[in-house]
Amino acid sequence: MAQRYSSFQQGTRMWLLQRITAGFLLVVLAFHFFLLHFVHHADEVSFLMSSGRMETMSYYSLMVLFLLTATFHGVNGVYNALVNQGLSGTKRTAVKWTLVAASVVLIVQGIRTANAWAGIPLY
């Protein structure tokens, strides 16, 4: 494997953020899968159980941070993949802002959902 394959320009701020979020997501995604598939089982899910977890401030904060980092990591990954495939000019700008808008919608909807479980009247 003589060549280095990556969609990212190394050394940029986005490159660094992609790696910092990757490190965080490695731990939290493993925790998420383990908790919701192995400790609890997916077919046992209920609103009250989800609510019980989300009412704990530490869990709520972790999940909101999980949402923020996963959205950034995923959307930034998609953007860099498209740029790497040759996206440029006006199309690049349009795609960038479409992805930013999609990210905002995803984050707002995710936080509204978390608030609904946590009993925070902001949803």
Place this chain on the structure above:
Amino acid sequence: MSQSYNRGLIEDFSRWREFEAGMWAWIFHKFTGWVLIGYLFTHIAVLSTAIPASGAETAVLQAGNDVYTQTIVSLEGLLLVRILEVGLLAVAVFHMLNGTRLLLVDLGIGLDSQDKSFYASLILTGAITVASVPTFIAGAF
């Protein structure tokens, strides 16, 4: 700084025999990344049923008759969904293991054994996925 390489078109499938391990790692990482971000949007959309459910009476929530619980229970009752969840696990585990490998490479660790660590990622993904099947399928029948 990184250097650009002309990889040609991925869509030109006839080239696949020419790909070395690094190219496969790059393709798999990209493919699993697309699947995961697609899933994240779907996941939040499904979980959003918790918003209308939060207005339900306590008795309805306790009985599990709210729209959120019913949506999840209905989905989890489908064998196809369970199989897709195993697929999702495989995709996530590979992305995580290969991503760890990429982080280490960026730190200059294991530069001479990148082929081996890629194959190890694939084998470990297969092992973890197969070992998780009983847990993911439990209660589906």
